[in-house]
Amino acid sequence: MVPMTPAAALAALVAIVLVATALGVLLRRREGRARxxxxxAVAPTALGLAPGAFGERATLVQFSTELCARCPAVRRLLSDVAGERDGVAHVDVDVTHRVEIARRFHVLQTPTTLVLDARGVPxxxxxxxxxxxxxxxxxxAIEGKTHA
Structure with missing residues (x-):
């Protein structure tokens, strides 16, 4: 095995840092954006909720965990928004001990929010x-309005 020269080691280190930075920037840009x-359609019972837990017009489903640092602020935001809009409900689903729900809804990070329409369709x-x-x-968009 041939030892690595200091110049090659430095080049490899710079390449690793550049790739990691590019990935970090890409992931950060996707953070908090709706797609x-x-x-x-999702039924409330699929989330461990009682029937009728969803809103008449829309539902904001927040997936969170016990150790999520940003989840309480998101919970307040979504609750406030739901309180301002008629027929909109906010439900918080703690997936800490509900791995089957996290898998079913492909929750890879918390908080994750699903916006459901009146029929429960994401x-x-x-x-x-x-x-x-x-x-x-x-x-x-669900209600067919233009957002200012």
Whole structure:
């Protein structure tokens, strides 16, 4: 085995740092953005909730865990938004001990938010902490409004 020269070691280190930085920037840019999803309707019971837990117009489903540092702030945001909009409900599903729910809904990080329409069909998925504008825009899209 040929020993690595200091120049080769430095080049490898720089390459690793550049790749890691690029991946970090890419992941950070996706954080908190809504993306459209195609999935079948979700029943409240599939999330361990009582029938009737969903809103008449839309439901904000927050997946969180016990050790999630950003989840309490997201919970407050989503609760506030749901309180401001008629027919919109916010439900928080703790997946700490419910691995089957996390797997079924492909929750890889918390918080993750699903925006469901009146029939329980997922219309958007937000990985990470959403902004108020992002959530309002998704609700407006469900209701056919233009978000200002």
């Amino acid at each position: 459209a999803v195609r999935a079948d 219309r958007a998925r937000i990985a990470g902490a959403p902004t108020r504008d992002t959530v309002m825009a998704e609700l407006d």
